[in-house]
Amino acid sequence: DTEVTQTPKHLVMGMTNKKSLKCEQHMGHRAMYWYKQKAKKPPELMFVYSYEKLSINESVPSRFSPECPNSSLLNLHLHALQPEDSALYLCASSQANRGSYEQYFGPGTRLTVT
Amino acid sequence: GQNIDQPTEMTATEGAIVQINCTYQTSGFNGLFWYQQHAGEAPTFLSYNVLDGLEEKGRFSSFLSRSKGYSYLLLKELQMKDSASYLCAVNEVTTDSWGKLQFGAGTQVVVTP
Numbered sequence: 001d002t003e004v005t006q007t008p009k010h011l012v013m014g015m016t017n018k019k020s021l022k023c024e025q026h027m028g029h030r031a032m033y034w035y036k037q038k039a040k041k042p043p044e045l046m047f048v049y050s051y052e053k054l055s056i057n058e059s060v061p062s063r064f065s066p067e068c069p070n071s072s073l074l075n076l077h078l079h080a081l082q083p084e085d086s087a088l089y090l091c092a093s094s095q096a097n098r099g100s101y102e103q104y105f106g107p108g109t110r111l112t113v114t
Numbered sequence: 115g116q117n118i119d120q121p122t123e124m125t126a127t128e129g130a131i132v133q134i135n136c137t138y139q140t141s142g143f144n145g146l147f148w149y150q151q152h153a154g155e156a157p158t159f160l161s162y163n164v165l166d167g168l169e170e171k172g173r174f175s176s177f178l179s180r181s182k183g184y185s186y187l188l189l190k191e192l193q194m195k196d197s198a199s200y201l202c203a204v205n206e207v208t209t210d211s212w213g214k215l216q217f218g219a220g221t222q223v224v225v226t227p
Binding site: 033041050055090097100104105106 | 144145147155156157158159162164201203205208210211212213214215216217218219220
């Protein structure tokens, strides 16, 4: 199984809503990532978890709150977002983060903030 | 930090060969990846280079020169389904020894009949 799954596929939320994005992998990977991708732009790294601990936060605003409940799951909690936060949110996983390993990407959640 | 440069768009005909160049400057290089991304879909892994030289994988090959900060992805026997964005991504090691994948802006390859 080389699949990373993400739910939901699409999400529309208002600026006062609270919602969560979910990501799951069963490859035994110990590193998981959140990326944000705007149209016709490359993915931008937001957070990295390694062995369920946050190892990199790319100065992401606090309205985005990541959580890694266990080695297979990664959540991104959203609160008080802005319209400019509308984007494709990609989750990825890799065998580890120290060293250089291929990252497997999930299909993404397309988020629209109204 | 680093700069990663690749052409914005390339057009080629079915059956032809296309070479996508990527140049980079980085403070902590630990490998270079190429990903393919179709519109509206997730990136998928194509190739990885960490040592100088050529890596061949079927119709796709990738080359790396660390001293020149240069890589290319070669797509042979182009097919219509190869129309996609091709992302050059450098694995940068932070001062804490964590790995960060930094992507270039992507090269949109258009394959015409």
